Amino acid sequence: xxxHCWNGATVVALGVAxxxxxxxxxxxxxxxSVQFLGVQACISSYQHLDYLFTERVSVGGxxxxxxxxxxxxxQLLLPYWFWGGLLxxxxxxxxxLGLRAVMRQSFKEAKEA
Numbered sequence: 001x002x003x004h005c006w007n008g009a010t011v012v013a014l015g016v017a018x019x020x021x022x023x024x025x026x027x028x029x030x031x032x033s034v035q036f037l038g039v040q041a042c043i044s045s046y047q048h049l050d051y052l053f054t055e056r057v058s059v060g061g062x063x064x065x066x067x068x069x070x071x072x073x074x075q076l077l078l079p080y081w082f083w084g085g086l087l088x089x090x091x092x093x094x095x096x097l098g099l100r101a102v103m104r105q106s107f108k109e110a111k112e113a
Contacts, residue, residue, distance in 0.1 A: 035102060042095055052084030 021033045051057070055070040066074060069087065073080040 031102075031105075038095075038098055042091075045091055049088060052087055053081050054084075055080045 018033070018037070022030055025033070051067060052069055054067045055073070056064040057067045057070075058064055067080070069080040069083040072083045076083070
């Protein structure tokens, strides 16, 4: 039980720390933080890419349940692997757009210097 409370306190502390970045840090730290968190999110997504292509999973030993893409497939009629591929593709698009925006800003600042 103590572990769950500690995890909750950690999540709250990290949330407060991240929310305070735009309020109390210089501009370069804000850019760095956004890029760092974005890279961490991408790494996490692609470490668990196989989950997108799984129809059913066992969570906490409670038997097989539909995964997120399995549930989408049940509601929207196309197979789970289609939805997994679509979500992976959308993630790649967002990653590319984010990198493009960062690179544009970096090149713009380099030209002005």
